[in-house]
Amino acid sequence: MRILTIPLPRENQFLTVFRAEMLHFGRDPILLRAVLLLPCSVLVAVWQYSGSSLIPAIGSALVMLEPRFNNFLFMSPGEGEALSLLPSRWRAVVAAKNLAAAGYLFLLVLLLGIPIGFFALRPAGADEWVDALLYLLTILFPLLHLGNLHALQHPRRKAGWSLGDLAEVFLLLLTAGIASIPFAVLSSLDFAPLWCSLYAIAGALFWWRVSLPRAERLLRSGSVLTRVEE
Amino acid sequence: MNAIELSDVSVTFRTGHRALENLSLQVPPGTIFGFLGVNGAGKTTTIRAIAGLRRTDRGTIRLFGKEITPGDTEHLLSVGFVLDEAMYFDWMTPAEYWRFVSGMYRLEPSQARARVDELLDFLELVEKKDDPIATLSTGMRKKISLGAALIHRPRLIVLDEPLEGIDALAASSIKSALTQAVRQGTTVFITSHVLDTMERFCTDIAILHQGAIALQCPTQEITRIAIPSFPGRKFASLEDLFLAIASPGRMGRSLGFLIDEHPA
Numbered sequence: 001m002r003i004l005t006i007p008l009p010r011e012n013q014f015l016t017v018f019r020a021e022m023l024h025f026g027r028d029p030i031l032l033r034a035v036l037l038l039p040c041s042v043l044v045a046v047w048q049y050s051g052s053s054l055i056p057a058i059g060s061a062l063v064m065l066e067p068r069f070n071n072f073l074f075m076s077p078g079e080g081e082a083l084s085l086l087p088s089r090w091r092a093v094v095a096a097k098n099l100a101a102a103g104y105l106f107l108l109v110l111l112l113g114i115p116i117g118f119f120a121l122r123p124a125g126a127d128e129w130v131d132a133l134l135y136l137l138t139i140l141f142p143l144l145h146l147g148n149l150h151a152l153q154h155p156r157r158k159a160g161w162s163l164g165d166l167a168e169v170f171l172l173l174l175t176a177g178i179a180s181i182p183f184a185v186l187s188s189l190d191f192a193p194l195w196c197s198l199y200a201i202a203g204a205l206f207w208w209r210v211s212l213p214r215a216e217r218l219l220r221s222g223s224v225l226t227r228v229e230e
Numbered sequence: 231m232n233a234i235e236l237s238d239v240s241v242t243f244r245t246g247h248r249a250l251e252n253l254s255l256q257v258p259p260g261t262i263f264g265f266l267g268v269n270g271a272g273k274t275t276t277i278r279a280i281a282g283l284r285r286t287d288r289g290t291i292r293l294f295g296k297e298i299t300p301g302d303t304e305h306l307l308s309v310g311f312v313l314d315e316a317m318y319f320d321w322m323t324p325a326e327y328w329r330f331v332s333g334m335y336r337l338e339p340s341q342a343r344a345r346v347d348e349l350l351d352f353l354e355l356v357e358k359k360d361d362p363i364a365t366l367s368t369g370m371r372k373k374i375s376l377g378a379a380l381i382h383r384p385r386l387i388v389l390d391e392p393l394e395g396i397d398a399l400a401a402s403s404i405k406s407a408l409t410q411a412v413r414q415g416t417t418v419f420i421t422s423h424v425l426d427t428m429e430r431f432c433t434d435i436a437i438l439h440q441g442a443i444a445l446q447c448p449t450q451e452i453t454r455i456a457i458p459s460f461p462g463r464k465f466a467s468l469e470d471l472f473l474a475i476a477s478p479g480r481m482g483r484s485l486g487f488l489i490d491e492h493p494a
Contacts, residue, residue, distance in 0.1 A: 012333060012336065013333065013334055013336070015333070016330060016333030016334055017334075019330075019333075020319065020322070020326075020330050023322070023326065024319075024321060027321050027362070028321075075319075076318075076319050076320050076321055076364075077320070078315065078317040078318055078319075078320065079318075079319055081283060081313070081317040082317040082318045082319060083334075084281070084282060084283060084303075085281055085283075085306065085311045085313070085317060086303075086306060086331060086334040086335065087303045087304060087305075087306040087307045087334065087335065087336075088303050088334060089303070090303075220302075220303075
């Protein structure tokens, strides 16, 4: 008897888009932001401040991944239209792009956290890594949800190095700051890991049940691409 | 049932410019349908409306009898598009892009691999198969768009200036492949400014003038057709007919300074 049915996206479009997103990782010029961000993050890490020594790694990862949250449909200039000319199941496409962004976030925090943690005045211990993981889980789904809305209501043809892009980065960091409030509250409670995990699960359910269908509706209405077009 | 049917379609840009005005058009299945017009006549707007990339003010667009609206995607399983601006993931290589497109069309991986290899060979892109699309020439990008439009063997292929920037050899092969596809029942809807080619290649043509269809007929009737605004006149070729309809007051004009008696 089937007790639990996991509603995976239909067909294999999810895997097709997810594979493409993964393929893009090593070729994304936006990752060149790391050249600037890594030394800055190390400088911050050697500065005496209260809080986790992994904060610079998380901040840097968000800065590098900003377009994947706030402009996911146009990781390259003609991408949104290319997808609209294909029989795209938008829910699967958005889910694949969102989960790829989530994967990148964890990977980049790990890759940046190791060297930053090495130089930090207080090297990151296991507790800090666990806290960072819980923190990322609590902010991830709110960021994906708000990013989806932003990406579909204010799509940019191209994401790069302009002042506008800088403003978008600032917006994402501000959103992340606001999305951090629940973690700040929950982490001060007894059984903090449990509360944070439950909050993250609630966020994931909201993303699946509300955010993805809303993104699909927006894309199916045709308003997103015609907005860029005109 | 027509492959494409537009009924009273109007499109207005945000600037207020009316690009299409009650455009009605029927494209019979199994034809190579040439859609002609001067720059700015509304060809690209029409194609983008068919593709769902341009919102219409009013009117209906039907593909094989099914009305489409922006955001519809299921009908795209049987349609292939090449737009004026190539649309793709330009960081991918041609082979990666076609494999990606195959996945979106839900082709079996083995079938996709075989078709990608055949396309690379047919479109003479084998040597460029590992180069990112962003680094390739305009003509090669057009070939890549064409490959993506053909890979799922669509019932309808909509092509906006598909041969622009493509060398004569490849253009000839592409036309031959499209003709073979039409013999198998596919419909080709194509725009081009090369009227000689269109006259030889297309089975039917329509001329778009100021956002509306000025003339639609089988290509073989061009020399016999009678137009009320040109009583008694016979047209020697598609170019002759096109110029008469699209720009009657400008025929035979020349640039004054080029024929000056005393050139500098």
